[in-house]
Amino acid sequence: MQANRTLPADWKTDSVRSVVDPTRPITYGVVQPGLRLEDGIPIIRGQDYSRGVVDDLDLYLVHPNIASAYKRSAVKGGDILFSIVGYLGQTAIVPPHLTGANITQTTARIAVKPPNHDRFFLHQFRSEIFAFEVRRHQKGSAQPGLNLSDVERMLVVIPPPEDQSRIAAVLDTVDEAIAKTEALIAKLRRVRAGLLHDLLTRGLDEHGQPRDPIAHPDQFRDSPLGRIPKEWETKTLSALCKHIGSGVTPRGGQDVYTTEGVTFIRSQNVTFEGLLLSDIAFIPEEIHRGMLRSEVFAHDVLFNITGASIGRCCPMPDGLGRANVNQHVCVLRVPDATAEDSTYLASVLASPIGQRQLEALNTFGNRQGLNYQQLGSFVLPWPDRSERKMIADRILAADAQRHAEEREKAKLTLLKSGLMSDLLTGRVRVPEGLA
Numbered sequence: 001m002q003a004n005r006t007l008p009a010d011w012k013t014d015s016v017r018s019v020v021d022p023t024r025p026i027t028y029g030v031v032q033p034g035l036r037l038e039d040g041i042p043i044i045r046g047q048d049y050s051r052g053v054v055d056d057l058d059l060y061l062v063h064p065n066i067a068s069a070y071k072r073s074a075v076k077g078g079d080i081l082f083s084i085v086g087y088l089g090q091t092a093i094v095p096p097h098l099t100g101a102n103i104t105q106t107t108a109r110i111a112v113k114p115p116n117h118d119r120f121f122l123h124q125f126r127s128e129i130f131a132f133e134v135r136r137h138q139k140g141s142a143q144p145g146l147n148l149s150d151v152e153r154m155l156v157v158i159p160p161p162e163d164q165s166r167i168a169a170v171l172d173t174v175d176e177a178i179a180k181t182e183a184l185i186a187k188l189r190r191v192r193a194g195l196l197h198d199l200l201t202r203g204l205d206e207h208g209q210p211r212d213p214i215a216h217p218d219q220f221r222d223s224p225l226g227r228i229p230k231e232w233e234t235k236t237l238s239a240l241c242k243h244i245g246s247g248v249t250p251r252g253g254q255d256v257y258t259t260e261g262v263t264f265i266r267s268q269n270v271t272f273e274g275l276l277l278s279d280i281a282f283i284p285e286e287i288h289r290g291m292l293r294s295e296v297f298a299h300d301v302l303f304n305i306t307g308a309s310i311g312r313c314c315p316m317p318d319g320l321g322r323a324n325v326n327q328h329v330c331v332l333r334v335p336d337a338t339a340e341d342s343t344y345l346a347s348v349l350a351s352p353i354g355q356r357q358l359e360a361l362n363t364f365g366n367r368q369g370l371n372y373q374q375l376g377s378f379v380l381p382w383p384d385r386s387e388r389k390m391i392a393d394r395i396l397a398a399d400a401q402r403h404a405e406e407r408e409k410a411k412l413t414l415l416k417s418g419l420m421s422d423l424l425t426g427r428v429r430v431p432e433g434l435a
Contacts, residue, residue: 008426011159017152019121021113026148028084029073029103034060041067042101044075046083049092052126054081056098067102073109075101078118080110082125084146089134091125093118108151120164123171124156127420157424166430167423174416181409188402195398200351203229203383204390224379225353232383238376240345243333245372246305247294247325250287257281262288263323265296267304267312270329272350274314275302288324296323299337301346305330306369311358313349315342330375340392341385347395348380 007013020026034043040061048055067074075081077096083089085106094101103109112118124130137150159167202211205219211229213220221230228234237244250256257264261282269276288295296302298318304310306328316323318339325331334341348354357378361370383391422428 007157008159008429011157011163011426013155014158015152016110016154016156019112019116019156019158020152021111024109024111026108026110026151027073028105028108028148030062030066030070031105032062032066034062034104037061037063040064042098043067044081044094044098044101044103044107046085046087046090046104046106049081049083050087050090052090052092054092054095054098056095059101062102070102073102075099075103075109076111078112080112080118080122080125082108082110082151084108084148084151085143088138088144088146089125089131091122093122108146108148110151115161116158117161117164117168119168119172120159121156123168123420124424127424128417129421129424130154130156157426159426162432163426163430166432170423170430171416171419174412174419178409178412178416181405181412185402185405185409188398188405192395192398192402195394196347196351199391199394200348200353200381201226201228203232203387204394208390223381225381228381229383231387232381234379235382236376237332237378237380240334240380240382241332241376242335244330244376245294246327246330247291249326250283250291254281256283256287258284261285263320265302265323265325265329267307267309267326267328270302270304270309270312270314272312272314275317275320283324288322291324294325294331296325296331297333299339299342301332301342301349303330303332303349303375304328305371305375308368310368310370311349311355313346313354315339315346330370330372338385338389340389343392343395344388345380347392349378353380354378 017026030043034040034045040063042056042059043062044054044059048059075094076099077094079094081092081094081103083091083106087106110121112121133154134146137154138144138146139150158164198210202213205211211219213227219229220227223232223234225234259282261284264281264283265275266281269280296316298316298320300316301313302316302325303313332345334345358370361374382388423430
C-alpha cells in the first residue's frame with residue numbers, strides 16, 4: 001500500500017491478519033474442483049464469484065465425507081472470498097443461505113472480526129488502492145498467484161468501526177443502483193431479442209402493428225426462411241448488394257499505422273453493439289488512395305469474414321469521415337442505402353436468420369473464414385423500403401433506451417470509483433447520520 005498517503009488521525013494502517021477473527025484464520029479450501037452430484041455440500045470456485053457476487057445457480061458439490069475433512073474452511077454468511085489463483089484478487093461476500101458451503105484451494109476465506117465491518121473490507125478489497133497490494137505480493141507470470149501468508153501481510157486501512165459502517169453504507173447504495181441498472185439493461189436486451197424476432201418474421205403492417213400469423217394466416221407465405229409476410233421478398237446478399245468486398249493489410253502492417261489520417265477498421269472494431277472506436281487505427285492518405293476499392297461509406301454494413309469474430313457485423317455510422325478496412329472485414333453496400341437500410345441489414349445478419357446460415361456453411365474449424373461467394377449466398381427477408389424503415393426505427397428506439405441505461409451505469413461506475421478514492425482514504429468523511 002502506498003506509504004505516502006495521509007490518513008485521518010483516528011485511522012490506521014495494518015495487515016489483513018489484524019482484522020481477521022482469530023478463531024477462524026485465513027484459509028483455503030478443498031483440493032479438488034467438486035462434481036455435479038445429486039447431493040452433497042456446495043463448493044464455491046473462483047469462477048462462481050468472478051463478477052463480485054456468488055452465483056449459486058449451478059454450484060458444484062462435494063461428498064459430505066470430503067467436506068468433513070475440510071471443516072476448517074467451511075464458510076459463513078458475511079465471510080469474504082478472495083481469489084488467490086486464476087481470478088486473482090476477485091472478491092465476494094458469502095450470502096447467509098450459503099453458510100456451511102466450502103471453497104476450493106484457489107480461494108482464501110477471510111472472516112472479519114467484530115467490531116470491524118465485513119462490507120467495508122469487501123469494498124476495500126475491490127479498490128484500486130488494494131489492487132496495488134495484490135500486484136505487490138503476487139508471484140509468477142504465466143499464472144500469477146498468492147499464498148495465504150501473502151494475503152495475511154497485505155496492508156489495509158482501518159478506520160474506526162463507525163466510519164467503516166458509514167462508508168460501507170454509501171458504497172452499498174451505489175452498488176445497489178448499479179445492480180438495478182444492470183438488471184434493467186439485461187431485461188432490455190431480452191426484450192430486444194424478442195422484438196427482433198417478431199419484427200424479422202412478422203414485420204409491421206400499414207398501421208405499424210405486428211402482423212398476427214395465427215389470426216391472419218392469409219397474410220403469410222412459405223419461403224426458404226419459413227413463414228414470412230406475403231408482401232416480403234427473399235433475396236440473396238449478392239442480389240441485394242452492389243458491392244461485396246474487403247480490404248488488405250497495408251504492407252508493413254502495424255508499422256504503417258498512424259495516430260491520425262484515414263480511419264482503418266479491423267475485425268476487433270466490428271461488434272454486434274456497433275463500431276468500437278476505442279482501439280481504432282489510422283493509415284496515411286497515400287496508402288488509402290491505393291485501397292480505394294475497399295473504402296467504406298456511411299450506411300455500408302461491415303461483416304467479419306475470418307477468425308474468432310467471424311459473423312460479427314454492424315452498420316457503418318455517419319459522420320466518421322474517410323475510412324477503409326483490412327482483409328478480415330467485408331463491406332456490404334446496397335444501392336441508395338439509408339441509415340434504416342443499414343440498420344435493417346445488419347440486424348438480419350446478426351439475428352439467427354443470418355447466423356444460422358453462417359453456421360450451416362461449416363466454415364469453422366481450422367479455416368474460420370468466408371469467401372465472397374459464400375457470403376453472397378445468404379438469403380434474407382426483404383420488405384419494401386417503407387416497412388424496412390418502420391422496422392429499423394423500432395430497433396433503433398429499443399437500442400436508444402438500452403444505450404441510455406448503459407450511459408447511466410457508466411456514470412454510476414465513475415461515481416463509485418471517485419467515492420472509493422475519497423472515502424477509503426479518509427479524504428472525504430461521511431458525516432454521522434448521512435449514510
